Amino acid sequence: MPLGTYKEAVSARSTDSKILDVSQDGGIVSALLCYAIDEGIIEGAVVAGTPDDDWRPIPTVVTSSDEVIAAAGTKYSMSPTLSALKDAVRQNGLEKVGVVATPCQVQGLRKAKAYPFTRFVTEKVNLIIGIYCMENFPMASLDTFATSKLGFDSLTEASKMDIGKGKFWLTKDGEDKGLAIKETHGYEQAGCNVCQDYVAEWADVSTGSVGSPDGWSTVLVRTDDGESVFKAAVDAGLIETKPMDDVKPGLPLLEKLAKGKKDKNTAERERRAKMGVRIPTIY
Amino acid sequence: MFDKLKKAFGGSEEPKPKVQKEVKAAAPAKEEPKAAAPAETKAASSKPRIGYIHLSGCTGDAMSLTENYDILSTVLTDMVDIVYGQTLVDKWIHGTYAEEMPEMDVCLIEGSVCLQDEHSVHELLTAREKSGLIVAFGSCAVTGCFTTYARGGQQAQPKHESYLPISSLVKVDAALPGCPVAPEMIAKTVVAVCEGDLDYLKPAMDLAACNAGCGCDVLTNVVRQGLCSGCGTCGLACPTRAMGYSEGRPSCDRDRCIKCGTCYVMCPRSWLPEGRIKKETGL
Numbered sequence: 001m002p003l004g005t006y007k008e009a010v011s012a013r014s015t016d017s018k019i020l021d022v023s024q025d026g027g028i029v030s031a032l033l034c035y036a037i038d039e040g041i042i043e044g045a046v047v048a049g050t051p052d053d054d055w056r057p058i059p060t061v062v063t064s065s066d067e068v069i070a071a072a073g074t075k076y077s078m079s080p081t082l083s084a085l086k087d088a089v090r091q092n093g094l095e096k097v098g099v100v101a102t103p104c105q106v107q108g109l110r111k112a113k114a115y116p117f118t119r120f121v122t123e124k125v126n127l128i129i130g131i132y133c134m135e136n137f138p139m140a141s142l143d144t145f146a147t148s149k150l151g152f153d154s155l156t157e158a159s160k161m162d163i164g165k166g167k168f169w170l171t172k173d174g175e176d177k178g179l180a181i182k183e184t185h186g187y188e189q190a191g192c193n194v195c196q197d198y199v200a201e202w203a204d205v206s207t208g209s210v211g212s213p214d215g216w217s218t219v220l221v222r223t224d225d226g227e228s229v230f231k232a233a234v235d236a237g238l239i240e241t242k243p244m245d246d247v248k249p250g251l252p253l254l255e256k257l258a259k260g261k262k263d264k265n266t267a268e269r270e271r272r273a274k275m276g277v278r279i280p281t282i283y
Numbered sequence: 284m285f286d287k288l289k290k291a292f293g294g295s296e297e298p299k300p301k302v303q304k305e306v307k308a309a310a311p312a313k314e315e316p317k318a319a320a321p322a323e324t325k326a327a328s329s330k331p332r333i334g335y336i337h338l339s340g341c342t343g344d345a346m347s348l349t350e351n352y353d354i355l356s357t358v359l360t361d362m363v364d365i366v367y368g369q370t371l372v373d374k375w376i377h378g379t380y381a382e383e384m385p386e387m388d389v390c391l392i393e394g395s396v397c398l399q400d401e402h403s404v405h406e407l408l409t410a411r412e413k414s415g416l417i418v419a420f421g422s423c424a425v426t427g428c429f430t431t432y433a434r435g436g437q438q439a440q441p442k443h444e445s446y447l448p449i450s451s452l453v454k455v456d457a458a459l460p461g462c463p464v465a466p467e468m469i470a471k472t473v474v475a476v477c478e479g480d481l482d483y484l485k486p487a488m489d490l491a492a493c494n495a496g497c498g499c500d501v502l503t504n505v506v507r508q509g510l511c512s513g514c515g516t517c518g519l520a521c522p523t524r525a526m527g528y529s530e531g532r533p534s535c536d537r538d539r540c541i542k543c544g545t546c547y548v549m550c551p552r553s554w555l556p557e558g559r560i561k562k563e564t565g566l
C-alpha cells in the first residue's frame with residue numbers, strides 16, 4: 001500500500017478566507033490546528049514559521065489561531081521541528097500538543113513515543129498532522145534556484161514558493177516564475193534520497209496538494225484521533241470536502257508518486273548498503 | 284542471548300493488569316495486540332530474581348525507576364524478587380549484608396565503574412558471574428556519560444580518576460541509555476520483559492555492545508553517512524540542550540555535551556522500530 005493505512009481519503013479545503021489567503025494549499029493544516037486549539041483539543045502546536053520572512057524555517061511553538069495562521073505556508077527547507085517540542089512541553093508547559101510534521105519528522109516522533117528515552121515529553125503529543133513530502137532543500141539550493149536559475153536578486157524577493165505541475169515556482173510582484181523540477185534534481189538534501197515515505201504514513205491525519213485541484217488538499221485520515229478531529233472540524237463547517245472520486249487527478253496520481261518514491265529510494269538504500277556505508281537499521 | 288532471556292523469564296506468567304494498563308496508556312490509538320508468544324510456559328516457577336548495583340552514578344536512574352508510582356508496588360511485590368541491592372533493599376556485600384552475592388536472573392547496573400575503586404571492580408566482576416543477564420542501566424553504565432570527564436584529584440578519594448562504561452570490564456546483555464533513563468522507558472521495558480516481548484527489547488540488546496556516546500555520534504554515523512533529514516529528534520533527545528542546528532544539521536556544543544548517547548539512540552535514521560510503531564498505532 002503506497003499510501004499506508006487510512007480510513008478515508010477526501011479532497012478538502014478550509015472555509016476561512018483568513019486561512020486560504022496565506023495557506024499553501026487547501027489550508028487543512030492551519031484549519032485543523034486552529035480548530036483543535038480553539039476547542040481545547042490541544043493547547044498549542046509546534047510548526048515551522050519563518051519569523052524573518054526569509055524562507056528559512058524556524059521551529060515555532062504556537063498557542064493561538066493567529067499564531068497558527070502567521071506560520072502557514074510551506075518553506076522548502078529543513079526545519080528541526082521536533083527539537084522545539086521540548087520547549088512546547090517544558091517552557092510553555094503544554095499538556096496537549098499538536099505537531100505538523102514531514103514524513104521523516106513523523107518517524108522521529110513515533111520512534112520517540114515507542115521508545116521514550118526523553119522523559120515526559122512525547123506522551124503529551126496528541127495530534128500529529130503529516131504533510132506529504134517528496135524532498136527537501138538546503139537554503140543554499142533555494143538561493144541557487146532564485147538567483148542563478150530564475151534571475152531574482154535574492155530569494156527574499158519571492159512572496160510565494162510552491163512545487164506543482166512539474167515545476168518549482170517562485171512568485172514575485174504577483175508573477176509566477178517556474179523552474180522545471182528536473183532542474184532542481186541533485187539539489188535536494190542527501191538524507192531525502194533514502195526516505196521511503198511520501199505521505200506521512202504514521203501521522204494521525206496526512207495532507208498535501210497532490211491529487212486535488214488548485215487550492216484544495218488531499219487528506220488521508222489515518223487514526224481514531226485524526227478522524228475525530230477532522231470530522232469535528234468538518235461538522236463545525238470549518239472544512240468543506242469533496243469525494244476523491246469527483247476530483248482530478250485524484251488518488252491514482254498520489255499512489256503513483258508515493259510508489260515511485262518508495263521504489264527509487266529503496267533502490268538507493270540497497271545501493272548504499274552494497275557500498276558498505278550505513279543505512280538505518282530497521283526493527 | 285534470546286534463550287537466556289527466555290529462560291530467565293520463562294516462569295513469569297501471573298496476570299499483571301496494572302502493568303498492561305501502562306502499555307495501553309502509551310498506545311492510546313489501539314488495543315495492544317498480544318505480544319509474541321510469552322517466552323516459554325513452563326510451570327509457574329519463582330519470580331525473577333533481580334539485583335540492582337550502584338557503581339559510580341548519582342542514583343538518578345534508581346529515582347527514575349521509582350517514579351513509576353503506578354506500577355512500582357506491583358512490580359516490586361508481585362512480579363520480581365529484589366535479591367540484591369544497596370538502594371532498593373539493604374542487601375549489599377559491602378554493607379550490612381556481609382554474605383556472598385546471591386545468584387540473580389537479571390542485574391541492573393547503574394553508574395560507570397571506577398578502575399581505582401577495588402570494591403566497584405569486584406562487585407561488577409562478581410555480578411557477571413552471579414547474574415544471568417547484565418543490564419547497563421542509564422548512560423553512566425552504558426557510555427560513562429559525564430563521569431567520562433572525571434580527572435581525579437578530588438575528595439573523598441583523590442586517586443579515583445578512571446571511570447569506564449561497564450562493558451569495558453564485563454559482557455553486557457542489554458543497555459538502557461538516558462541521563463537518567465526515562466521512567467516511561469523503564470516501564471515499557473519492564474512490561475516487555477514480563478511479557479517476553481523480545482522484539483521490543485532487541486534494540487536495547489543490540490545497544491549493549493556500544494560503549495561510546497557523544498553528540499558527535501549523529502555527526503559521524505548519520506550526517507557523514509548522508510542520512511540526516513534535519514528532523515530535530517536529536518535536539519529533542521538531548522537532556523542538556525547541547526544540540527543546536529545549523530543549515531538543518533545538528534551541531535553539538537561540546538561544552539554542554541555529557542556524552543550520554545541519547546541523541547544518536549533517538550535518531551530515526553540510526554534505527555527505526557517499524558514493527559513496534561505499527562503495533563502501537565495500528566497503522
Ligand SMILES: Cc1cc2nc3c(=O)[nH]c(=O)nc-3n(C[C@H](O)[C@H](O)[C@H](O)COP(=O)(O)OP(=O)(O)OC[C@H]3O[C@@H](n4cnc5c(N)ncnc54)[C@H](O)[C@@H]3O)c2cc1C
Pocket residue numbers: 022023024025026027028029030031047048049057071072073074075076077078079081100101102131132133134135136137163207208209210217
Ligand atoms: C519540504 C516539503 C516538501 C513537500 N512536498 C510535497 C509534495 O511533493 N507533494 C505534496 O502534495 N505536498 C508536499 N508538501 C506539502 C505542501 O507543500 C503543504 O505543506 C501541504 O499541502 C499543507 O498545506 P496546507 O494549505 O494544508 O497548510 P498550511 O495551512 O499552509 O500550513 C502549512 C504548515 O506546514 C508547516 N511547514 C511549513 N514548512 C515546513 C517544513 N519545512 N517542515 C515542516 N513543517 C513545515 C507550517 O508551519 C504550517 O503549519 C511538502 C511540504 C514540505 C515542507
Ligand code: SF4
Pocket residue numbers: 102103104105133134135136191192193195196197512
Ligand atoms: S523527503 Fe523524507 S527525509 Fe526528506 S524532508 Fe521529506 S520526509 Fe524528510
Ligand code: SF4
Pocket residue numbers: 080108501505506510511512513514515516517518532533549550551552553
Ligand atoms: S535525529 Fe538524526 S536525522 Fe534527525 S536531525 Fe538529528 S541526526 Fe539528523
Ligand code: SF4
Pocket residue numbers: 496497498499520521522523524525526535539540541542543544545546547
Ligand atoms: S549531545 Fe546531548 S544527547 Fe548527545 S550525547 Fe551529548 S548530552 Fe547526550
